[in-house]
Amino acid sequence: MIVADLIETLETIAPTRCAEEWDNVGLLVGDCEKHLAGPTLLTIDFTENVLAEARNLNAGMILAYHPPIFQALNRVTADHPKSRTLLGAIEAGMAIYSPHTALDAAPGGLTDWLCDMLAPDDDLAKSQSFSDRAALSPFAALDPRQTHKLIVFVPEDHLDRLREALASVGAGVIGEYKLCSFNLPGRGTFFGSDAAAPTVGATGKLETVPEVRLEMVCPGAALGLVREILKQFHPYEEPAWDAYPLAAKPDRSVGAGRRLHLDQPATPMELAQRLKRHLGVDAVKVALAFDEPIERVGVCPGAGASLLKPALAEGCGAFVTGEMRHHEAIEAVARGCSVILAGHTNTERGFLPTYARRINKLAPSADARVSAADQTLFKTI
16 A cells, blocks of 8 residues: 555544644655555654654554644754654655544544543443533534535526536535525516616516526535626526525534533542543542532543633533643632543553554554554653
């Protein structure tokens, strides 16, 4: 396989369009057309130890969850640890790809995996351990084929011909269907001046004409062509038409963070114990607002404080993430929401074996492996 083949698989699991705007995801180093020789090494952080491991394995790609290139680089030299690892990967011919927040947002991705870590022990193996989960910040995007709603008023005997003409420039496409439209009969009026040349009726008086309101979705890029089509195929001298920009439709199964509704209410301390046990970590930190059973929990891997506000708006009685600043935790507790912190990469690294299995199932030639050199930075003593 070539690098582009593996990228197609990774996009199937976690489309990069779902990543946060501030993020830097996708192929960061490499040539899409290059043959992918050697295994794909999965890591949370691309460190010099991981680079050494990748060299020993003759890896063809480094799949680094955290983007090794995030802020602008002024130079790539051997004088700095970060640029040294990048330089080493380039010298070894390794591609580098980062999914980061795209993998967080995807259904069945890293955030959903972390949600499952809060399930009771006997429910842990279930793919959906809770009655309802929804993104705290739902992903919303416009289909480029449906950025506008086109509305045209046309006599019925010209309706079919005009619809087909508009479809020829991209209007009326919804999913796998073409020529999609809505048609509503009505009556239009006009009063033509002496300089007008109406197709029906006469100038100088109010005319009433049976018409059909034709509605079709349309790509914004085609609106110029739509105007030309109307000039050519609409019978009127001055066709009445409008194009309204459409809002993106949120998908509650995709996006940053999750709001869980627990099948069986649990206390924040019970949730913290489950998280500690299922993640296999030596400690978690808990800031208690109260320790009564709750039904709603906010979840975000890594550093999730930016999603605390929507979690509170959703009525969450606890917020689970990796790390949070002291004053952010104080605000959460003051507003009745306990905070459970398991460590930044502790809330991420455990997903890598699942990620590797999914990649290998879709693309066995990728030979995805989890790095042994990628380790948690902090230890509790």
